[in-house]
Amino acid sequence: MSDQKILLGIAPIAWTNDDLPELGGENTFEQCISEMALAGFKGSEVGNKYPKDPEVLKKALKLRDLQICNAWFSMFLTSQSYEQVEKDFIAHCDFLKTMGAKVVGVAEQGNSIQGRQDLPVFDAKPTFTDAQWKKITEGLDKLGIRAKERGLRLTYHHHMGTGIQTNAEIDRLMENTDPALVGLLYDTGHLVFSGENPMVTLSKWMPRIWHVHLKDVRKERLERAKQEKWSFLRAVKEGVFTIPGDGCIDFAPIFATLKQADYSGWWVVEAEQDPALANAFEYAQMARSYIRKTANI
Secondary structure: OHHHEEEEEEEEHHHOOOOOOOOOOOOOHHHHHHHHHHOOOEEEOEEEOOOHHHHHHHHHHHHHOEEEEEEEEEEOOOOHHHHHHHHHHHHHHHHHHHHHEEEEEEEEOOOOOOOOOOOOOOOOOOOOOOOHHHHHHHHHHHHHHHHHHOOOOOEEEEEEEOEEEEOHHHHHHHHHOEEEEOOEEEEHOOOHOOOOOOOHHHHHHHHHHHEEEEEEEEEEEEEHHHOOOOOOHHHOOOOOOOOOOOOOOOOOHHHHHHHOOOOEEEHHHHHHOOOOOOHHHHHHHHHHHHHHHHHHO
């Protein structure tokens, strides 16, 4: 087993939030990627402030010894035609391939309430009908082929406020998609926020976990989110998420299980907070130190 198979990245959402642009609106793209590199990370996901021209983006990243490892794709298999979703997905994959990424993270956004600040994230969570599940699973298999043709692996990102956030929903998705074409983007924070034990998910689906998001949860904020019926974005603004080692999740067994399974790929710190309250550079350094100490990476 070689820890060199595990690469460490960080998401720009700690510097500027794509869903809440007012969070970190003052932080520039150049500041973001410079601080990522200074904190000791080698990879980045893609944010709204990143240049759309691959050559411009490549140059900026090369100067800092960074690379793109993934980019979120909003999928609408339940509310758009498959043909439209595939067209948008192929363009997204072509960009990622140009940037040298190996995975693409997708999440079904049909009926999603993750961006709705007027709806409580628990009470208003959508559920899919059998017909919608069929569209999603069959569509994912086809998109997985399109990704594979471009040298990418499709990973599904379970997410709060969507129809696939619980272990039961993750199980249904995994059980009804082709294991050669559809993997799981394992996100510790979203699992704990949704009330799940992240070790259960990890143990059950380890062979199909092809990308990892590391974020912690502040238990007191989580309880308030439930009791006070917060929206997902209000919970983010209130600090429900934080970097590994700063919340209630025990990451030691998670790290150990991933390493023992000979996981190969990226671990990405993705802990969206208000950077005015949690300085992105400071928290990036804290996260890097914690991973070094706890996982010896």
